[in-house]
Amino acid sequence: MRFGVIGAGSWGTAFSKLLIENGHEVVIWARRKDLANEINTYHTNRKYLGNAQLPELLRASTDLIETVARSDIVVLAVPVKYLEPVLERIKIPKIVLNLSKGIDRKNRTVSRIVQSLLPNAEYLVLSGPSHAEEVIRRLPTSVVLAGKNEKLCREIQKRVNSEYFRVYTSTDVLGVEICGSVKNVIAIGAGILDGLGGWDNAKAALMTRGLYEMVKFGTAYGAQNPLTFMGLAGIGDLLVTCMSQHSRNRYVGEMIGKGKKLQDILQNMSMVAEGVYTVKPLLELASEKKIEMPVCQQVKEILYEGKNIQNAMKDLMNRSLKPEIRLKELMNFDQGPQL
Structure with a gap:
């Protein structure tokens, strides 16, 4: 399965590493060209994750449209206050897997932001005690994946779950x-x-x-x-x-x-x-x-x-x-x- 991860901060990067370890194709979108070059050339993200080594198969891009177009699932990993302008550039309804947490200045949760801009997208949210600094080190972590489409939720659960990253499901988005x-x-x-x-x-x-x-x-x-x-x-x-x-x-x-x-x-x-x-x-x-x-x-x-x-x-x-x-x-x- 192809994932486009929007946001190359600590959590987006650690989650991308997990996905690649699970056998998926991943492109991570970075706003800054120097960060994309670092990920592609040195396979690190020192600003956010220190000396942690990233998979050579992880490809970073500064082209948001290409990242989305080439993915089956779009993963949101940018701060909520920056989310709306990013989503406004995404025209293709996709499966959206959200990692971001918060309420925006218009008093909306992320599901409502996505619904207003991508009304036909399937939406899931993954949350729980999951600091990127430990996930990147493959330390045991458990989270919950919530979505209204229970069949899709179970399918993504299988795709994301690993020997150190346990995923439960919920319908309570x-x-x-x-x-x-x-x-x-x-x-x-x-x-x-x-x-x-x-x-x-x-x-x-x-x-x-x-x-x-x-x-x-x-x-x-x-x-x-x-x-x-x-x-x-x-x-x-x-x-x-x-x-x-x-x-x-x-x-x-x-x-x-x-x-x-x-x-x-x-x-x-x-x-x-x-x-x-x-x-x-x-x-x-x-x-x-x-x-x-x-x-x-x-x-x-x-x-x-x-x-x-x-x-x-x-x-x-x-x-x-x-x-x-x-x-x-x-x-x-x-x-x-x-x-």
């Missing part, structure tokens, strides 16, 4: 996408606590309450199955993003916790921390449905309004007392208006 979007915001909060010195009690509470916010948001916006949030795309990805040294979102939070300015942090990063750009549209959507997301709200105020971290924590700790779980907030799965 929106649930998986919501997990991947919200967890990045929570991870920034977890990183802030790391920057303050690594407060274990507070971090565990923040992750748990953040998961509850994720479930509430998913309930209101069309997630299909509450167990999605307990799976690899939900708690699995949340754990690794909040705890791993590879996590860009956790890193941004850690630097904020150490007193750095957001703009300075972003200028010195070679990769995108999606949570920074997701938090505003996420909270706009939450506000439309009157969903309380206090952890995400405090992250936004710290990032964009210069709120003092200690004051943010006081505001979280001094909220009105209530039961830990309110079932009425969790009983409307697959009934709310979808994103």
Whole structure:
């Protein structure tokens, strides 16, 4: 099977290596000519993956149209904020396999962006605790592949699964996408606590309450199955993003916790921390449905309004007392208006 991978960052490159190891033909699209030349000549991607050696069969191209035209499946591996202009150049409806996580400035998940620009494309999303830095080293990784077309989903599952990369399937596309979007915001909060010195009690509470916010948001916006949030795309990805040294979102939070300015942090990063750009549209959507997301709200105020971290924590700790779980907030799965 022929795959066209759109985006030569760390995840797009690591996923391309996996596909070639599984016997597929892969062309990876790189925006920069020097990066495409490096992949084709030296079989490395040093900016994103250090000294990791890439398969000689992996071919990089700067021609987006050719990359798409020569593929059976288009793999999206670019930051969500850059996705729309890329998709606008793709005219051929294909099978689209999305690796990107986030909500764009128009308050859309990736499936909605794809649907608006490529309405006839078959769409699948792959998500879970899968840092490229470990996948490239063939370390054991498990993910979930979600799609409405169950037959196609099972077929792609077989094509992508390997001895070190285990793939499960789901039909809950929106649930998986919501997990991947919200967890990045929570991870920034977890990183802030790391920057303050690594407060274990507070971090565990923040992750748990953040998961509850994720479930509430998913309930209101069309997630299909509450167990999605307990799976690899939900708690699995949340754990690794909040705890791993590879996590860009956790890193941004850690630097904020150490007193750095957001703009300075972003200028010195070679990769995108999606949570920074997701938090505003996420909270706009939450506000439309009157969903309380206090952890995400405090992250936004710290990032964009210069709120003092200690004051943010006081505001979280001094909220009105209530039961830990309110079932009425969790009983409307697959009934709310979808994103």
